[in-house]
Amino acid sequence: MSIAVDIQYAIEAPNLPTAADFTRWVEAVLKDRKVDGEVCIRVVDPDESQALNAEYRGKDAPTNVLSxxxxxxxxxxxxxxxxxxxxxxxxxxxxxxxQKAELHHWAHMVVHGTLHLLGFDHINDDEAEEMEALERALLAQLNIADPYQVAE
Incomplete structure (x- = not known):
C-alpha cells in the first residue's frame, strides 16, 4: 500500500501540525479502505480560504477545510x-x-476532508450520519474524542 501526503505551508502560524501529524491522519482514513494515493494538504490564511470558498462553493467567507x-x-x-x-x-x-484541543480539531478537519476526497458527503441526513459515524470511529482510533459531542 502506498500513501503519499504532500504538505504546503502557505503561512507561518503557531501550533501548526507537523507533516508527520498530517500523514498519520490521512493514513488513518486510507489504510482500512485499502486506498493508495497521494493527497496534497495546503495550510492557508483566511484570504486564500475565502477566495477559494467563494469561487468553488459560492460562499464569501473563509472556511475550515475545502476538499x-x-x-x-x-x-x-x-x-x-x-x-x-x-x-x-x-x-x-x-x-x-x-473547547477542543487544537491538534484534535486539525485531525478532525483532515479526516473529514479526506473522506470527502473518497466521495463521502453530508448533503442529506443519511449521508451526514454515515460520514459522522466514520469520523467518530477514525478519530477514536487516534485517541481523539467524538468531535460532534457538545462540550458542557
Whole structure:
C-alpha cells in the first residue's frame, strides 16, 4: 500500500501540525479502505480560504477545510486523490469556541476532508450520519474524542 501526503505551508502560524501529524491522519482514513494515493494538504490564511470558498462553493467567507477530489482521466496512471485546503486561523478559532484541543480539531478537519476526497458527503441526513459515524470511529482510533459531542 502506498500513501503519499504532500504538505504546503502557505503561512507561518503557531501550533501548526507537523507533516508527520498530517500523514498519520490521512493514513488513518486510507489504510482500512485499502486506498493508495497521494493527497496534497495546503495550510492557508483566511484570504486564500475565502477566495477559494467563494469561487468553488459560492460562499464569501473563509472556511475550515475545502476538499478538491481529483478525477483521474481513464487510462492515466495517476494516483492523486485530491487536495485539501485548510485555514489555520479558522481551525484555531473553532477549536477555542468548541473547547477542543487544537491538534484534535486539525485531525478532525483532515479526516473529514479526506473522506470527502473518497466521495463521502453530508448533503442529506443519511449521508451526514454515515460520514459522522466514520469520523467518530477514525478519530477514536487516534485517541481523539467524538468531535460532534457538545462540550458542557
Amino acid at each position: 478538491f477530489p481529483f478525477d483521474v482521466p481513464p487510462g492515466v496512471p495517476v494516483s492523486l486523490l485530491g487536495d485539501l485546503v485548510i485555514c489555520a486561523e479558522v481551525v484555531a478559532r473553532e477549536a477555542t469556541e468548541q
